[in-house]
Amino acid sequence: MTYDNILFEHTGGIARITLNRPQVYNALSPGLLQDITAAVNAAATDDSVRVVVITGAGEKAFCSGADLKEGMGGSKSLGESLRTYYNPMILAIRSIAKPVLCRLNGVAAGAGCSLALACDVVIAADNAYLSQIFVNIGLMPDAGSTFFLPRLIGMQRAFELASTGRKVSAAEAVQMGLIFKSVPASELDLTVSEVVSYYRNAPTKAIGAMKKVLNQSLGSTLEQMLELEAEHQDQLSRTHDASEGIMSFLQKRKPVYRGK
Structure with missing residues (x-):
């Protein structure tokens, strides 16, 4: 299968999904959402895949959230857009019976933050940050963040992050239990490779x-x-x-x- 908005590579038991819209900081368009979902589902049914890695192209952003310029992809409402494009992606990541690792190479904002939190293990560069930025445009967190946040960090911290939309550094995210690990950007690939190698050889x-x-x-x-x-x-x-x-x-x- 060919993809227009991601790079998909499968070698040595590892499926790598790279969000490939660096010109808009890997913002989530309907096409990108559908490609991620399709790639995760393909990895789920391929017995040779042992671990999945999701990351973003470029050095500045993992995913900056919804692409507001792209609109709702033909959906009549934002709710319909979530049900059609976003929710299937999150459910695919949570239901695949294989570990999904997020290589957080930069900003993860809005639904991009939700995408990162949906992964089983998040390893971030120390210059990355996460933000529940929805409140800045008068909306609430979606794409699963209202599910993941309280389970990861408790209700009060979840409310604070959701209601302020403030930037959370990779170091603080580790400290509060939001993500697994933060490493210097120069060591990100090596650290991810070590964790991926473990899961590739695990039961x-x-x-x-x-x-x-x-x-x-x-x-x-x-x-x-x-x-x-x-x-x-x-x-x-x-x-x-x-x-x-x-x-x-x-x-x-x-x-x-x-x-x-």
């Missing part, structure tokens, strides 16, 4: 199950979570990687996982 099905079950944890009872653990553990016990993990432990060697 993918186990990590996919973890992601699915953790997604349900805050809205479930203890009894429900115990049952989900039992169900998924039973399924995982029949996989190649579980057998390999147990055998390698008994043989005192490093496991070789295949993602199967």
Whole structure:
């Protein structure tokens, strides 16, 4: 499949999705949103993909949010635009049974911030920042930010970031638990590569199950979570990687996982 608004590369078990509209700081147009969704869905169904990386082209921006000049892509309302373009992208990232890593190379504002927060692991350059900028144009956070923010940082901090739209540096974002790690910009690629290498060689099905079950944890009872653990553990016990993990432990060697 060809894409007009992203660069998509799949090598060595790694699917790399690069938002490729640097001339507008990778602002989200309907076409870009559809391309991201399609690429994530393609990675989801490709058994050779073990980990997905999402980043932005250029040095200044990961994603500056919605492209207001592009409008709503033919939708009759902003709500319809969200349902048609934004929500499918966020759901695709959260539902793919593989780790999704965000290489946060610059500003992540508005729905661009939502996109970053939808990823499983966010590694940022130290000169990057995040902003829930919606309030500056009289709107509220969307594309999942009202879901992610309170779960990551608590209700009061979530309200403060949403209602002020202030810039949060990468260092502060790490401190408050909004993202995983911040590193000097010169070390971003090396750090991302190290984390990606781990996930590329990890037991993918186990990590996919973890992601699915953790997604349900805050809205479930203890009894429900115990049952989900039992169900998924039973399924995982029949996989190649579980057998390999147990055998390698008994043989005192490093496991070789295949993602199967």
